[in-house]
Amino acid sequence: MQLLLVEDNQTLGQAVEIGLSQRQFMVSWVRTGAAAISNLNRHEFDIAILDLGLPDIEGERVLQSIRRKGIDIPILVLTARDQTRDVINLLDAGADDFMTKPFDVNELAARLRALLRRRSGYTSAKIACGPIVMDTSSREAFINGREMMLSRKEYELLQMFVMQPMKVHPRDKLEALLSSDSHLVESNALEVHVHNLRKKLGQRELIETIRGVGYRLKCKD
Amino acid sequence: MQRLTGFFSKLKSIRRRILLTVSVVYLFGSSVSALWIYFEVSHEVDELFDAELIQQAHTMNALISQFELGTVNQRLDSAESRASLIYQTPAWLQDYERKLAIRLETADGEVIYASRDWLRSESIQYREGISELRQGDSYWYVFGATNAKSGLRMLVLQEDDFRAELRSDLTIDTLIPILLMLPVIIWFGWWSINFNFANFRQLATTIREKPSDNYEQLVGFDDTEEVAVISQSLNHYLSRVEQLFSREKRFSSDAAHELRTPVANLKLRIQNLIDTSDEAQKLTLDSLMVSVNQLTRLIDNLLLLSRTERPLNRKISLKLARHVREVVASWYEKAEQRGQTFDLVLDERATINSDPDLLQVLLSNLIDNAIKYGAVDSLITLKQSEHELVITNTMSDLAHVDIERVGERFYRGGHLDIDGTGLGLSIVENIAKQLGITVQFSQGDDTFICTLSF
Numbered sequence: 001m002q003l004l005l006v007e008d009n010q011t012l013g014q015a016v017e018i019g020l021s022q023r024q025f026m027v028s029w030v031r032t033g034a035a036a037i038s039n040l041n042r043h044e045f046d047i048a049i050l051d052l053g054l055p056d057i058e059g060e061r062v063l064q065s066i067r068r069k070g071i072d073i074p075i076l077v078l079t080a081r082d083q084t085r086d087v088i089n090l091l092d093a094g095a096d097d098f099m100t101k102p103f104d105v106n107e108l109a110a111r112l113r114a115l116l117r118r119r120s121g122y123t124s125a126k127i128a129c130g131p132i133v134m135d136t137s138s139r140e141a142f143i144n145g146r147e148m149m150l151s152r153k154e155y156e157l158l159q160m161f162v163m164q165p166m167k168v169h170p171r172d173k174l175e176a177l178l179s180s181d182s183h184l185v186e187s188n189a190l191e192v193h194v195h196n197l198r199k200k201l202g203q204r205e206l207i208e209t210i211r212g213v214g215y216r217l218k219c220k221d
Numbered sequence: 222m223q224r225l226t227g228f229f230s231k232l233k234s235i236r237r238r239i240l241l242t243v244s245v246v247y248l249f250g251s252s253v254s255a256l257w258i259y260f261e262v263s264h265e266v267d268e269l270f271d272a273e274l275i276q277q278a279h280t281m282n283a284l285i286s287q288f289e290l291g292t293v294n295q296r297l298d299s300a301e302s303r304a305s306l307i308y309q310t311p312a313w314l315q316d317y318e319r320k321l322a323i324r325l326e327t328a329d330g331e332v333i334y335a336s337r338d339w340l341r342s343e344s345i346q347y348r349e350g351i352s353e354l355r356q357g358d359s360y361w362y363v364f365g366a367t368n369a370k371s372g373l374r375m376l377v378l379q380e381d382d383f384r385a386e387l388r389s390d391l392t393i394d395t396l397i398p399i400l401l402m403l404p405v406i407i408w409f410g411w412w413s414i415n416f417n418f419a420n421f422r423q424l425a426t427t428i429r430e431k432p433s434d435n436y437e438q439l440v441g442f443d444d445t446e447e448v449a450v451i452s453q454s455l456n457h458y459l460s461r462v463e464q465l466f467s468r469e470k471r472f473s474s475d476a477a478h479e480l481r482t483p484v485a486n487l488k489l490r491i492q493n494l495i496d497t498s499d500e501a502q503k504l505t506l507d508s509l510m511v512s513v514n515q516l517t518r519l520i521d522n523l524l525l526l527s528r529t530e531r532p533l534n535r536k537i538s539l540k541l542a543r544h545v546r547e548v549v550a551s552w553y554e555k556a557e558q559r560g561q562t563f564d565l566v567l568d569e570r571a572t573i574n575s576d577p578d579l580l581q582v583l584l585s586n587l588i589d590n591a592i593k594y595g596a597v598d599s600l601i602t603l604k605q606s607e608h609e610l611v612i613t614n615t616m617s618d619l620a621h622v623d624i625e626r627v628g629e630r631f632y633r634g635g636h637l638d639i640d641g642t643g644l645g646l647s648i649v650e651n652i653a654k655q656l657g658i659t660v661q662f663s664q665g666d667d668t669f670i671c672t673l674s675f
Contacts, residue, residue: 009482015489022496053478078485080478101478102485102517105492168550172543212565213549 001116004048005029006036006062007078008055016049019105025112033057033065040071047112047119050095051078060093067094074115078103129165130219132201134158148200153178153193161207161217171214236414243410244403251399259392266384271351274364278377281323285368285375298334320380322361328372340378347374354378420448428455436463473527480520488513515642522644525582526630529651536574536656541675542567544577545605548584552592560598571607573675575656583652586645587612587671593641594634594669610673613665622669627662 003025007013010031017027028045030036033054040048048066052059063075077095079086090098096115099108127134133142134155141148141158150158156177160169175190194215198204208218231237325334326347335341345354347365354361360381367374424442436459442452491513495506549563556563591601595614604611616622622634628650631643646662649671653660659674 009486012482012486012489015486015493018493019489019496022493053482080481101481102488102513105489166554168553170543170546170550172540172546210550210553210563212567213546213553213563216553 001025001047001112002043002045003027003112004036004039004043004045006031006033006049006054006059007051008032008053009051012051016105016108020109020112023105023109025109031055033059033062036062037065037069040066040073041069045073047073047116048075049078049108049112050075052090053080060089063090063093063095074112074119076108076111076115127159127162129162129217130206131203132158132162132206132217132219134162143201143203150197150200154197154200157193158197161215165217165219168210168216169214174214236411236418239414240407240410244407247403247406251396255392255396255399258395259388262391263384263388266387270362270379270384271364274351274362274377274379277323278364278366278375281375281377282366282368285325285373286370288371320382322378324376324378326374326376328367328374333373345376347376417445420445421451424448424452424455436460436466473524476527477520477524480524481517484513484517484520488517519642519644522642522648526644526648526651529579529582529648529655536576538572539575539577539580540569541571541573541605541610542569544580544584545603545610548581548588549603551585552588555589556592556601559592559595561592561595562600564600564602566602566604568606571605575658579652579656583649583656583658586649587673590645590649591669591671596667608675610675612671612673613668615667616664616669622664624662624664628660 001024003020005013005016005020005027007016007029008031013029013031017029020027028039028043030039031054033056036048036050036054039045050059050063054062057065059077059079063077066075074096075094077090077098078101079090079098080101081087087098096118097111099111127136131144133145134140136159139155141150141155157174160174160177171190178189178193194207194209198207201207206218208216210216232241319337321336322340323334323336324332324340324345326332330347332341339356343356345363348363349365349367352363352365354363361378362381362384364377365374366377420442424439427439427442438456438459439452443449488510491506491510495503495510498506545565545567549565553563588601591612591614594616595601596616599615601612601614604613623632626632627634628646630647633641633643650660652658653673661672661674663670663672
């Protein structure tokens with residue numbers, strides 16, 4: 001995979017180059033915004049990593065310039081800023097993902113691979129956790145290979161649980177999901193849906209009640 | 222005394238001060254004017270009535286000159302009698318009639334005619350021209366003249382009542398409209414002051430409603446010179462604050478970049494080495510990585526601390542229970558790893574005006590703290606009412622904690638073995654101050670208690 005790394009810091013650039021090369025990325029490293037634009041114009045890259053604090057042109061302007069030229073490769077931005085407003089601005093300017101310094105090289109490589117998969121149109125339609133398998137394209141759900149007949153709300157609830165297993169979901173977030181297209185939700189609607197889901201799963205302990213907080217799916221992916 | 226204090230406290234208003242000053246000046250001016258009128262009127266009235274006395278004396282002199290010396294008395298009596306036959310003075314005018322009198326006397330002072338009985342026996346020191354006479358309670362003006370033909374002395378008298386009444390009537394008539402106008406002038410003055418002060422009020426409302434992160438210039442306050450001066454000064458101040466704020470923001474941003482970049486480099490280098498090292502080297506590199514991660518957290522917390530000292534964004538109405546639940550959910554797994562459980566008692570109706578991001582950081586730091594320093598396999602309780610949130614956790618070695626120093630930067634109460642930076646509760650105190658929340662740390666027998674009051 002051809003990767004363009006735009007990083008002005010000598011030691012950090014070198015460390016990223018080594019780390020990603022060890023993880024099967026072919027890294028071309030440039031140190032300025034102008035060199036980044038020129039390289040992306042002349043060569044074919046699969047993906048780019050862009051540092052925001054460049055010496056010649058602000059990283060955000062480099063990003064906008066690349067997108068204006070019609071170059072639509074995935075771009076992951078490295079930033080030292082982590083405030084919500086900064087992140088929103090970056091994503092609006094055309095970034096596909098971002099990582100805040102300091103970062104883990106394994107996570108960086110994983111995110112790059114995910115961006116490339118999304119780019120090539122390959123995203124698995126199947127998500128699974130323990131005995132549960134869900135097909136997000138056909139909207140089917142299975143428990144131990146047996147199909148479950150779920151209502152739309154039950155399906156959405158289960159999908160949220162399966163996508164983040166072991167994570168505690170506060171009841172407000174789950175209620176918001178249930179009321180997404182209806183303003184009138186009964187006060188015990190969440191309990192009713194969870195009860196039905198437990199019945200259809202056949203294993204009551206799979207969905208754990210966290211008293212006073214919410215629910216979580218107890219399974220390992 | 223209390224009333225006087227109340228009066229002076231009311232005078233703290235510029236509008237009231239202006240109104241009081243204008244009213245006092247108006248009353249003082251009116252009083253000076255009334256006094257001036259009184260003395261002018263007195264002078265003119267005296268001149269007029271003195272002229273009238275002289276005129277009467279002249280008429281009398283002409284009349285006496287036609288009489289024989291020995292018959293003056295009889296002639297005057299008969300003239301008076303004839304006059305009373307022709308014209309009978311009505312009762313309501315008799316009071317006025319009594320205020321005028323005439324006396325004729327010889328050069329020796331022998332009274333030969335007096336129009337009033339009391340005047341006949343009254344001892345009067347004769348003087349030519351105008352003089353004054355006190356008779357009992359009344360006060361008279363006297364004009365004395367001598368008839369050149371008979372040598373008789375004529376005294377024409379007029380009681381002061383006439384003049385005094387005229388003087389006081391004219392003065393009161395001048396003062397009444399002035400006093401009647403006073404409430405109207407006070408009302409109009411109050412209205413006019415309020416009307417002209419409306420721009421000040423509008424300026425105050427605009428400043429009060431301005432979000433703390435909005436440094437836009439104030440416009441539309443140049444109608445009046447006084448408000449324009451304040452508005453221009455505020456605009457100057459706003460632009461200086463904006464410059465200072467953006468300089469500080471740039472500094473924080475630059476500092477974040479400068480601090481995080483070398484740490485990122487260090488972390489990557491260690492990871493790259495781990496990939497190519499043997500097991501013994503990996504152990505050393507792993508411990509280095511722990512230090513790097515600790516350094517990262519320290520930098521993050523220092524940057525967060527500096528950010529919480531900046532002006533606050535706009536506050537919005539939030540459901541407190543919802544935010545507490547969200548934060549507990551995000552920390553649940555970490556608590557679970559330490560065998561800790563939560564007990565939540567939340568008031569679902571309670572709302573507060575706050576900044577959601579900062580509130581999230583505040584709650585997150587408190588719960589992280591409760592988990593980190595709470596005893597293993599213990600209970601963390603969160604009790605939230607309308608105006609309070611109390612977070613309690615059990616601590617096995619609370620004796621090490623100096624409760625007075627909790628919240629102090631880098632204070633960790635002897636828990637140096639626990640992974641932390643010592644900045645979490647400083648951040649909490651800073652955010653609480655920004656959000657107008659009172660935060661109080663206390664301890665029970667074996668519990669650490671944090672009370673937030675909204």
